[in-house]
Amino acid sequence: MTQATDIPGRKPDGAWAHLLHVLRENPVTMLSFGMFAFFLLQAFFGALIVPHDPLATNAANALQPPNWTHWFGTDSLGRDVFSRVVVATRLDLTISVLAVAISFVIGSVLGAIAGYWGGWIDAVLNRVLDTIMAFPLFVLAMGIVAALGNTVENIIYATALINIPFYARLVRAEVNIRREAGFALAARLSGNSHFRTLAFHIFPNALPPMMVQVSLNMGWAILNAAGLSFIGLGVRPPTPEWGIMVAEGANYIISGHWWVALFPGLWLMLAVFTFNLMGDGLRDIVDPRRRT
Amino acid sequence: MAGRTRAIGMRLAQTVPVIIGVIVISFILTRALPGDPAVYFAGAMADAESIQQVREALGLDKPLVTQFFLYVGDLAQGDLGRSISTGQPVLTDLAARLPASLELTLSALVLSCLIAIPLGVLAAVRQGSWVDHLCRVLVTAGVSLPTFFTGILLVYVFYYLLGWAPSPLGRLDFIYFEPPRVTGFYLVDSLIAGDLETFAATLRQLTLPTITLALFTLAPIARMTRAAMLQALSSDYIRTARAAGLSRGKILFGYGLRNALLPVVTTLGMVFSFVLGANVLVEKVFAWPGIGSYAVEALVASDYAAVQGFVLAMAFLFVTLNLIIDLSYALIDPRIGFDTK
Numbered sequence: 001m002t003q004a005t006d007i008p009g010r011k012p013d014g015a016w017a018h019l020l021h022v023l024r025e026n027p028v029t030m031l032s033f034g035m036f037a038f039f040l041l042q043a044f045f046g047a048l049i050v051p052h053d054p055l056a057t058n059a060a061n062a063l064q065p066p067n068w069t070h071w072f073g074t075d076s077l078g079r080d081v082f083s084r085v086v087v088a089t090r091l092d093l094t095i096s097v098l099a100v101a102i103s104f105v106i107g108s109v110l111g112a113i114a115g116y117w118g119g120w121i122d123a124v125l126n127r128v129l130d131t132i133m134a135f136p137l138f139v140l141a142m143g144i145v146a147a148l149g150n151t152v153e154n155i156i157y158a159t160a161l162i163n164i165p166f167y168a169r170l171v172r173a174e175v176n177i178r179r180e181a182g183f184a185l186a187a188r189l190s191g192n193s194h195f196r197t198l199a200f201h202i203f204p205n206a207l208p209p210m211m212v213q214v215s216l217n218m219g220w221a222i223l224n225a226a227g228l229s230f231i232g233l234g235v236r237p238p239t240p241e242w243g244i245m246v247a248e249g250a251n252y253i254i255s256g257h258w259w260v261a262l263f264p265g266l267w268l269m270l271a272v273f274t275f276n277l278m279g280d281g282l283r284d285i286v287d288p289r290r291r292t
Numbered sequence: 293m294a295g296r297t298r299a300i301g302m303r304l305a306q307t308v309p310v311i312i313g314v315i316v317i318s319f320i321l322t323r324a325l326p327g328d329p330a331v332y333f334a335g336a337m338a339d340a341e342s343i344q345q346v347r348e349a350l351g352l353d354k355p356l357v358t359q360f361f362l363y364v365g366d367l368a369q370g371d372l373g374r375s376i377s378t379g380q381p382v383l384t385d386l387a388a389r390l391p392a393s394l395e396l397t398l399s400a401l402v403l404s405c406l407i408a409i410p411l412g413v414l415a416a417v418r419q420g421s422w423v424d425h426l427c428r429v430l431v432t433a434g435v436s437l438p439t440f441f442t443g444i445l446l447v448y449v450f451y452y453l454l455g456w457a458p459s460p461l462g463r464l465d466f467i468y469f470e471p472p473r474v475t476g477f478y479l480v481d482s483l484i485a486g487d488l489e490t491f492a493a494t495l496r497q498l499t500l501p502t503i504t505l506a507l508f509t510l511a512p513i514a515r516m517t518r519a520a521m522l523q524a525l526s527s528d529y530i531r532t533a534r535a536a537g538l539s540r541g542k543i544l545f546g547y548g549l550r551n552a553l554l555p556v557v558t559t560l561g562m563v564f565s566f567v568l569g570a571n572v573l574v575e576k577v578f579a580w581p582g583i584g585s586y587a588v589e590a591l592v593a594s595d596y597a598a599v600q601g602f603v604l605a606m607a608f609l610f611v612t613l614n615l616i617i618d619l620s621y622a623l624i625d626p627r628i629g630f631d632t633k
Contacts, residue, residue, distance in 0.1 A: 131313030134614075135607045138569025139587075140317075143603035146591055147321040223438055227573055230440050231588045246441055250577060253448045254459070262448075265441035273436040280432070 019285060029281030035274040042089040052080035054087040054240045063257050073259035075245075076252060077238075081259060084240035085267050091241050092271065095152065096221035099159035100214055106160070107167025108203070108210070114168070115175030116198050122172070129165040137162040141224060145233045155234035159221050170213055174206035208286040215282050219275035226268050242268040296622065303618055307611060314607045319363050322600050323356075372604065373597030377590060382601035386583055390605075391476025392463055393575065393582030397567055399479075399498060400505030401560075408510045409556070412517025413549060416525060427514055434511030439570040443504040443577035450500060457500050458493075460578045468493045501578045508570050509563050516559040520552035527551075557621055561614045568606055 023030045047054075052070070058078035066073040072081035114122040132140070144158040178184055179202070187201040188194075226243030228234050235241040237248070242264040249261025330347035331338070338346070347353055351362040366372075372382035415427035450457040458465055463478055468490050471481035479498070482491040524530065525548050533543045572584035579585065583602055590598035 127309060127313065130310055131317060133565075134310045134314050134611050135317070135603070136565045136568035136610050138566075138572065139603055139606045142572070142587065142591065143318075143321050143599060146596065146599045147324045219436060226438060227440065227569075230438075230573060231576055232592050243438075243440075246438070246444065250440075250444050253444050254452060256448075256452050258448050258452075261441070261444050265438065265444065268438055269436055269441060272438070273433070276432055276436050 026281060026284060028277060029284065032274050032277035032281055035270065036278060039089060039093065039271055039274060042086050043093045044090075046086040046089050050080075050083035050086050052083040054079065054084040055238055056080075063252065063260070065257075066259055072263040073257075075248065075260045079238075081245075081263050084245060085242070085263050088240040088242050088245065088264065089267070089271075091152075091235070091239065092222055092225065092243075092268070095156055095159070095225045096218050099156045099221045099225070100163065100217050102156070102160035103163035103167055103217075104210070104214060107164045108171050108206075110164070111168035111171030112175050112198055112203055112206075115172035116179055116194070116202070118176070118179075125168065125172075129168055132162065132165050138224060138227060141228060142231075142233065145228060150233055152234050155225055155228055158228070159224050162224070163217055163221065166213060166217065167210065170209060171203070171206050174209065175202050178202050178205055212279055212283045212286055215275050215279035219272040219279070222268065222272055222275070242271075300619060300622060303615070303622070307615055310611055311608075314604070314611065315364060315367065316360075318600060318604045318607070319360055321603065322363070322596070323359070367604075372601035375590065375598040375601075376595045377593045377598070382598050385586060385598065386601060386605050389581060389583045389586050392580060393571055393584060395463075395477045395479065396498065396501055396505065396574070396580060396582060397571055399502045400509060401563070401567065403502055404506035404509040404513055407506070408513035409517050411510075412514045413521050413544070413552075415514070415518045416521035416552075417544065419522070424518075427518060431511045431515045434507060434514075437507060438573075439504060439508045440573040440577050442507055443501065443574055446500050446504055447577070458496050460500065462579050462581055463494065463497055464490070465493055465497065501574050501580060504574050504577070505567060505570060509567055512559055512563050512566070513556065516556050517552065520555040521548060524548045524552040554621065557617060561617050564610060564613050568610060 023033075056079065058074070061070075061074050061078040062076055064070055064074040064078075070080050070082065072085060075081055075084075110125055114125040135143075141155075141158040141162050144161060145154050148154040148157065175198070181202075184197055184202055187197045192201070225234070226241070226246070229241050229243035230247045232244075232247070235244050237244060245264035246261050246268070249257070249259075249264065252260050330343050330352050334343045334346040351359050354362070370383050372386075374380070375382050375385055378385055411423070411427055411430070415424040418424060447457070447460045451460060464470060471478055471485045471487060471490055474481050474484050478494040479491060482488075482494055530543060530547060533547050538546075571582065572587060574580065575582045575584035576588050583605065587599055587602040589595075590602065
């Protein structure tokens with residue numbers, strides 16, 4: 001399959017015009033980009049703008065329902081839930097961004113090598129990926145964190161490892177169908193090494209579908225990391241993190257203190273929702289034919 | 293017929309490398325423990341002598357390859373080690389708790405299939421209508437919902453606010469007796485015992501966790517049903533059936549749905565992977581005494597033998613489920629050859 005990509009020099013506004021067109025056609029995608037900016041803002045400046053110290057306890061002020069001083073109420077130790085929710089954004093996004101970045105890089109390298117050279121490397125890689133996929137992925141992540149030790153870094157590694165198969169398979173397929181394509185052979189004939197051909201001529205074609213995968217995967221990585229800390233792995237109290245805050249709030253929901261669990265859960269849900277909507281939107285931009 | 297037997301044989305043979313891989317990964321996980329595995333397996337109360345005992349018992353003083361074969365030998369005898377917190381062999385613990393998890397998982401899957409498949413069919417038939425939009429919203433919201441959070445919300449609304457649901461503590465309210473154990477599924481066992489009251493109580497406890505899990509699995513099944521149904525409805529045989537003047541119901545269900553179901557069955561394999569993971573979280577929220585909450589308790593207590601046993605058991609369960617799905621696929625679809633994949 002040859003792709004008619006925009007040539008930057010000749011049609012400078014082609015890609016932008018298409019992007020603007022898609023955004024105008026699909027307000028939901030626009031909304032998702034807006035929400036993404038909202039979360040980025042919290043991640044970068046959250047710690048500076050929150051009204052209270054997220055770690056400051058105040059027993060006299062425990063379990064206050066939402067009011068004007070504490071917009072999201074206070075938890076069992078009197079900490080301000082709003083400040084904690086906002087500050088937690090950075091940690092949650094960092095975990096998932098790092099995890100997705102690691103699986104993106106490792107998956108790309110493995111997939112590109114297997115797709116370009118094929119043969120026994122390809123066969124071995126496929127077997128290994130099959131084996132990883134033979135585990136229920138969240139359960140495998142639990143096992144890895146339990147074995148490596150209960151730290152935030154290991155949460156990142158575990159989340160990265162269970163996502164590698166998705167990237168490796170995607171890149172392998174995209175590289176494999178272009179291995180013998182005219183432009184790849186031309187690049188070889190004009191004296192590029194195998195590595196150069198693979199890295200600069202074939203691999204960039206896999207990037208658009210990879211971007212879609214990254215966005216969809218980010219949501220899943222956040223869910224996964226929050227799930228792990230919900231069951232008590234990785235992040236330790238009193239660090240603010242959405243999963244552990246929901247877990248703490250779960251103890252108070254039966255007595256009607258809904259705000260302790262609701263707001264971190266809501267933020268978590270919104271973040272995942274944003275990435276999923278963005279993934280769908282990016283898919284429309286990248287490949288209009290695959291729209292569902 | 294010979295072709296099909298061969299295909300099934302091939303599929304069975306394909307599981308062998310996967311199982312070997314699973315065992316290798318699980319072996320690596322047991323040996324990857326930071327520090328000395330013997331210290332972890334001996335437990336917190338162990339002294340130097342018992343640690344040495346454990347080291348010899350586990351064969352940790354031998355070369356790695358020998359250790360691997362010892363490990364495989366133990367597995368073949370069903371020996372997953374002993375749990376520190378319960379004092380029981382891990383396999384016994386898992387076997388005792390597995391029915392609780394399976395009852396929850398299976399009822400959730402049945403419920404979500406009952407909702408998702410009609411929804412997906414309707415969305416495909418009435419493309420662009422409100423049902424289609426509802427389906428799309430549900431699908432995107434469904435994959436964004438953290439299961440543990442949905443569970444907590446449902447508890448708040450239906451237990452605290454409305455008082456419809458019983459307290460989210462386990463499989464059966466403490467005022468009822470467990471039904472005599474035959475299958476381990478309380479729903480089935482209470483029916484066998486003819487105890488309708490216990491059956492109703494079990495059902496009440498089961499409702500909220502089942503809905504929580506079902507909401508989560510709804511999305512992929514509905515999405516796949518819609519896509520498969522759209523593809524089936526646009527194919528030549530449907531056009532022919534329409535041209536031949538068959539009734540609408542016959543076309544939709546006799547031809548369309550029957551063909552669309554095949555990819556849906558395949559998706560179930562992937563859904564199982566998610567469900568088995570989500571199960572752990574839901575069990576923690578509802579204090580459900582299944583293998584998921586067993587693993588969580590073991591994690592908190594640093595009970596490594598129990599955790600590794602759990603991971604391995606889940607992997608075997610998942611491989612078996614996938615095998616059953618693929619084999620049933622071969623029985624449903626007469627055209628099947630596994631080599632077409």
